[in-house]
Amino acid sequence: MFGYYLTLGLRSLRRHSVLTALMVFGIALGIAASMTSLTVFYLMGSDPIPWKSDRLHVVQLDNWDINEGFDPNPDILPDALTYLDATALMAASKADKQAAMYKVVLPVQPDNPEVKPFLSLARATGSDFFGLFDTPFKYGSGWDKSVDEQHGRVTVLTQPINEKLFGGADSTGKRVKFDGIEYTVVGVLDTWRPRVKYYDVSNGALNEPEEAFIPFTTAIELQMGSAGNNNCFKNSEPGWEGYLRSDCIWIQFWAQLDTPAKLADYKAFLDAYIGEQKKLGRFERPLRSKLPNVTQWLEEQKVVSSDVEIQVGLSFAFLLVCLVNTVGLLLAKFMRKSGEIGLRRALGASRGQLFLQHLVEAGVVGVTGGLVGLLLTWLGLLGVRALYSEFKAVAQLDWVMVATTLVLSIVAAMLAGLFPTWRACRVQPAAQLKTQ
Amino acid sequence: MEIRPILSALMRSKVSLVLIGLQIALTLAIVCNSLFIISERAALMQRPSGINEADTFTVSSIGFGEGFDDARTFAEDLAMMRSLPGVVDATTINAIPMSNGGWSEGLSLTQEQKTSTAPTAIYFVDDHGLNTLGAQLIAGRDFRPDEVSERNRTTQGWPAGVIMSRALGEKLWPGQAALGKQVYLDTEKPPVTIIGVVDRLQSPWPHSKRLAEFSILVPQQLVGDGRMRYLVRTAPGQRDALMKQIEAKLGEINHSRIVREARSIERIRGEGYSQDRAMMIILTIVIAALLIITALGIVGMASFWVTQRTKQIGTRRALGATRGMILRYFLTENFVITTLGLAIGAAMAYGFNVWLIQNYEAARLPWYYVPAGCVALWILGQLAVLGPARRASRVPPAMATRSV
Numbered sequence: 001m002f003g004y005y006l007t008l009g010l011r012s013l014r015r016h017s018v019l020t021a022l023m024v025f026g027i028a029l030g031i032a033a034s035m036t037s038l039t040v041f042y043l044m045g046s047d048p049i050p051w052k053s054d055r056l057h058v059v060q061l062d063n064w065d066i067n068e069g070f071d072p073n074p075d076i077l078p079d080a081l082t083y084l085d086a087t088a089l090m091a092a093s094k095a096d097k098q099a100a101m102y103k104v105v106l107p108v109q110p111d112n113p114e115v116k117p118f119l120s121l122a123r124a125t126g127s128d129f130f131g132l133f134d135t136p137f138k139y140g141s142g143w144d145k146s147v148d149e150q151h152g153r154v155t156v157l158t159q160p161i162n163e164k165l166f167g168g169a170d171s172t173g174k175r176v177k178f179d180g181i182e183y184t185v186v187g188v189l190d191t192w193r194p195r196v197k198y199y200d201v202s203n204g205a206l207n208e209p210e211e212a213f214i215p216f217t218t219a220i221e222l223q224m225g226s227a228g229n230n231n232c233f234k235n236s237e238p239g240w241e242g243y244l245r246s247d248c249i250w251i252q253f254w255a256q257l258d259t260p261a262k263l264a265d266y267k268a269f270l271d272a273y274i275g276e277q278k279k280l281g282r283f284e285r286p287l288r289s290k291l292p293n294v295t296q297w298l299e300e301q302k303v304v305s306s307d308v309e310i311q312v313g314l315s316f317a318f319l320l321v322c323l324v325n326t327v328g329l330l331l332a333k334f335m336r337k338s339g340e341i342g343l344r345r346a347l348g349a350s351r352g353q354l355f356l357q358h359l360v361e362a363g364v365v366g367v368t369g370g371l372v373g374l375l376l377t378w379l380g381l382l383g384v385r386a387l388y389s390e391f392k393a394v395a396q397l398d399w400v401m402v403a404t405t406l407v408l409s410i411v412a413a414m415l416a417g418l419f420p421t422w423r424a425c426r427v428q429p430a431a432q433l434k435t436q
Numbered sequence: 437m438e439i440r441p442i443l444s445a446l447m448r449s450k451v452s453l454v455l456i457g458l459q460i461a462l463t464l465a466i467v468c469n470s471l472f473i474i475s476e477r478a479a480l481m482q483r484p485s486g487i488n489e490a491d492t493f494t495v496s497s498i499g500f501g502e503g504f505d506d507a508r509t510f511a512e513d514l515a516m517m518r519s520l521p522g523v524v525d526a527t528t529i530n531a532i533p534m535s536n537g538g539w540s541e542g543l544s545l546t547q548e549q550k551t552s553t554a555p556t557a558i559y560f561v562d563d564h565g566l567n568t569l570g571a572q573l574i575a576g577r578d579f580r581p582d583e584v585s586e587r588n589r590t591t592q593g594w595p596a597g598v599i600m601s602r603a604l605g606e607k608l609w610p611g612q613a614a615l616g617k618q619v620y621l622d623t624e625k626p627p628v629t630i631i632g633v634v635d636r637l638q639s640p641w642p643h644s645k646r647l648a649e650f651s652i653l654v655p656q657q658l659v660g661d662g663r664m665r666y667l668v669r670t671a672p673g674q675r676d677a678l679m680k681q682i683e684a685k686l687g688e689i690n691h692s693r694i695v696r697e698a699r700s701i702e703r704i705r706g707e708g709y710s711q712d713r714a715m716m717i718i719l720t721i722v723i724a725a726l727l728i729i730t731a732l733g734i735v736g737m738a739s740f741w742v743t744q745r746t747k748q749i750g751t752r753r754a755l756g757a758t759r760g761m762i763l764r765y766f767l768t769e770n771f772v773i774t775t776l777g778l779a780i781g782a783a784m785a786y787g788f789n790v791w792l793i794q795n796y797e798a799a800r801l802p803w804y805y806v807p808a809g810c811v812a813l814w815i816l817g818q819l820a821v822l823g824p825a826r827r828a829s830r831v832p833p834a835m836a837t838r839s840v
Contacts, residue, residue, distance in 0.1 A: 107693075
């Protein structure tokens with residue numbers, strides 16, 4: 001029966017090809033607009049590390065100015081730590097895994113005189129970094145804790161820079177020169193491109209990860225300043241040592257806490273730490289600390305921009321217009337067929353059968369609209385990538401979204417078809433036949 | 437006028453009326469709000485930065501290795517650049533307007549106050565800074581060569597005299613001249629004196645609500661970390677050629693450094709506002725697509741009605757209605773439906789605007805957007821219905837005698 005309805009539907013659609021094209025085009029456009037914006041919204045807002053995002057926590061301590069909070073919104077605490085606090089928390093080592101980190105700029109001097117020196121962004125961090133974020137290794141591994149203690153001159157490279165320096169070969173054990181100092185390569189990461197650079201969202205949450213990793217303690221010893229944000233509410237004492245003792249915040253600190261009990265313990269530990277520091281004259285504001293997990297952190301940092309949210313809202317309003325449009329056109333089409341429907345009723349077709357037949361016809365419009373819409377979505381995402389250069393990783397067709405597109409378009413067309421179908425089935429056979 | 441029969445005919449097909457009306461209502465709401473967002477972004481992007489953008493570019497370098505001498509490199513580089521034919525002037529600078537990266541400080545009027553009066557962007561430049569930027573000095577004077585000092589990690593306090601943007605002066609001392617006034621960049625140190633005021637100088641953060649127009653020029657060169665950034669102004673039309681030339685020459689002067697980020701200020705402006713540009717383009721596409729869909733929808737529905745009423749049209753023609761009357765009938769009908777839709781749409785437009793205000797700190801929709809949108813949609817509706825209506829007017833009176 002379904003096959004027969006399909007044939008009938010296709011025939012009817014072909015008969016009014018302009019009207020059909022109009023309906024398909026309308027649905028496709030609405031679907032494309034909403035799916036393009038929804039894909040960006042979904043990929044930006046989706047959990048970048050779903051298997052452990054609830055166990056990874058950012059440490060936030062309110063060390064800010066007693067007279068003026070870090071943000072006009074009192075619930076927003078400083079988004080980074082001071083060197084004093086980051087090193088104290090590292091020394092206490094109360095979490096399952098923990099790492100302090102900041103971004104640095106490194107001049108890279110290749111051995112090969114043919115390759116010109118170039119600049120590279122690197123992350124100075126602790127040995128736990130790789131375990132915290134489950135970074136995949138292609139060669140070698142991270143460094144161990146003893147390297148942190150000894151300020152070892154070692155580095156973990158990412159694929160792009162390993163490609164540039166060593167042609168992509170296994171470079172573990174080889175040496176690279178950053179800013180006049182030699183480092184030994186201990187590991188090379190496999191492709192690692194979190195959609196959102198959640199471990200440090202400042203200076204562009206959609207940027208790629210840094211190209212190399214070096215020990216935090218080494219970077220401090222070599223007096224490398226932060227290439228990321230640095231916020232101070234008062235002047236620090238002169239020199240590098242003075243800066244390290246200051247209340248300036250520039251270090252991200254992540255802790256892995258495997259159970260809710262450990263999270264509660266860690267929170268208590270932080271509050272006790274602030275209490276101790278208060279006795280030393282720091283932390284003059286009311287005692288506040290926070291441990292947002294990955295998803296809470298991305299939300300607080302407003303990774304999904306308001307422009308993207310407005311675009312989602314607008315595009316769904318646009319889809320609604322397209323659907324209303326399709327309802328109207330389908331209604332017109334089905335009402336035009338009143339005579340034919342009356343005839344079929346008179347020949348014994350039940351209302352249920354007619355209902356099914358017209359729903360199939362609406363479904364065909366939906367499927368076609370969905371497929372065309374998918375093509376337009378792909379074009380739309382291409383356009384979004386051209387407009388927003390940093391959206392490369394979040395403006396991609398993704399399986400969940402492709403499935404959503406198709407389901408959405410069929411459901412939309414069925415919904416749009418429901419009312420016209422119902423109206424068509426109420427056609428009185430006698431009345432229709434009489435007018436013929 | 438033949439409104440009464442139109443209304444009673446419409447009442448017999450309420451569903452179609454509701455559908456077209458709803459479509460027009462939503463279209464009005466979306467178009468008005470989108471146009472408003474577009475115009476706001478355009479206004480944002482059109483604000484002048486206060487500097488010469490057409491002929492300026494920036495280039496930076498990072499020195500590496502032991503014994504890299506920042507101060508000497510600065511002197512050599514600047515001498516080289518200023519001597520090149522076509523270069524108007526060059527300065528060291530730490531940040532570029534509209535680039536979204538820079539140095540900011542709080543300003544206090546008294547030493548005792550606990551919170552600052554206003555935030556400001558800090559531009560460290562030398563005595564060529566003002567000329568290179570091309571900012572317009574409206575009071576006071578430029579820096580003298582002997583006022584320029586070095587600033588490194590151990591430097592405390594601030595130089596005695598600074599130049600300020602007019603907007604910042606008005607914020608600090610409303611209704612008074614800023615020239616000669618004193619303000620604290622550091623309340624534990626002596627204040628700085630305003631020796632000059634420029635008409636306009638945007639900060640590196642044009643989207644900041646707090647300090648987009650607040651800037652201070654400080655006569656210092658940042659040394660000690662091997663990083664240097666220059667701003668160069670050239671004669672008109674020579675920017676791109678000189679940018680390449682200077683980038684190459686900087687590398688030749690000193691081999692132990694990496695020269696990078698040679699970019700024109702026009703490009704920095706483009707990148708600084710790329711989000712707004714993208715939003716404007718996307719909304720323009722949405723508006724265009726929406727108007728097309730709505731117009732096609734009206735055409736489709738009107739065609740359907742014309743077909744359905746062919747016999748009635750024929751009857752009316754047979755009873756003496758002219759072609760013009762039939763045409764007018766469909767145009768009037770569309771006008772009535774559109775008007776009903778627009779009435780609902782006006783309410784929706786304001787509702788949408790309220791949602792934007794509550795969630796995204798948007799501004800209130802100016803009053804004229806909705807009336808202008810209504811006029812546009814009336815015209816759109818009339819144009820869309822014109823084709824089907826003309827077809828209706830050509831229905832021959834003999835149609836009354838035939839069966840459909």
